[in-house]
Amino acid sequence: MSLRHALLGLLAEGPASGYDLLGTFRTSLAHVWPATQSQIYTELTKLDAAGLTRVASEGPRGRKTYELTEAGRAELRDWLLVVAPNGYRRNDILLRVFLLGAVEWDEARDFVHRRAEFARARHAEFQSTEKATDWDGSDLSVYGRLTLEWGKRFMQMQAEWSEWAEREIEAARAAEDAGRG
Structure with missing residues (x-):
């Protein structure tokens, strides 16, 4: 996903300023695709120059x-429906797990234990967000809720996997210790 397409998607809901878009990022997209103020304003300038957006109005202080x-709507539609998603070709967590043999058993176990704690905490955050949100029938609400549910399930899976991985590391360590003794 790119910031470009995130902004095009938000603008498909209706005109917005960079400040408005930043607010939406902070309240709803931060868990999916975080962006800084400078990134958003830089990308808006690029979108405007490419003819994918236009300035609808200018207010006080520019x-x-x-x-x-x-053209922007067509770009968004193409990206949503035609361009194949990358999926998870790169995952720094799994790369680290794959390389955990380079550290001590306890360090490896602690790493996956911390992943489980992180996933449980994020899952709890997502549950709180779900309860605190006033869901309505708007597109952002409907599809935001679907995204939030994915996040909850993904975090639940990560916690369960991490707990399993911790047990596997302990079993491998015990087998190695038994082989020595």
């Missing part, structure tokens, strides 16, 4: 409200 152009 505040610009952007709207999606037909």
